[in-house]
Amino acid sequence: MPKPCLTDEELTTALADLDGWTLEEGGKAITAGFKFADFPAAFGFMATCAPTAEKMDHHPEWSNVYNSVDVRLTTHDSGGVTELDIKLARAMNKAAG
Numbered sequence: 001m002p003k004p005c006l007t008d009e010e011l012t013t014a015l016a017d018l019d020g021w022t023l024e025e026g027g028k029a030i031t032a033g034f035k036f037a038d039f040p041a042a043f044g045f046m047a048t049c050a051p052t053a054e055k056m057d058h059h060p061e062w063s064n065v066y067n068s069v070d071v072r073l074t075t076h077d078s079g080g081v082t083e084l085d086i087k088l089a090r091a092m093n094k095a096a097g
């Protein structure tokens with residue numbers, strides 16, 4: 001059973017507590033851009049997050065250019081943002097330090 005999408009109110013509350021994340025236009029995903037000192041630090045961040053995502057069976061859409069990692073989180077099975085995206089966003093913020 002796919003997780004239910006968060007209501008507008010739940011989203012607002014969750015985002016208020018999530019540094020750096022904003023709701024994508026259209027409301028189907030949350031996005032954040034992470035900046036690091038250099039490429040090894042950016043790639044290290046991705047390497048830290050990947051096993052967490054795999055364990056959650058919830059996978060980010062992300063891209064890396066040199067020292068930056070741009071992330072988009074959405075729950076494909078649900079067609080929008082669910083608690084899984086918020087959980088993964090929190091874990092990513094923690095991993096970024």
Ligand SMILES: C[C@H](O)[C@H](O)[C@H]1CNC2=NC(N)=NC(=O)C2=N1
Nearest residue numbers: 057058059060074075076077078
């Ligand atoms: C079968 C498997 O559990 C699903 O395809 C999972 C895998 N990872 C996923 N990741 C994300 N971001 N959204 C999903 O709906 C999703 N579904």
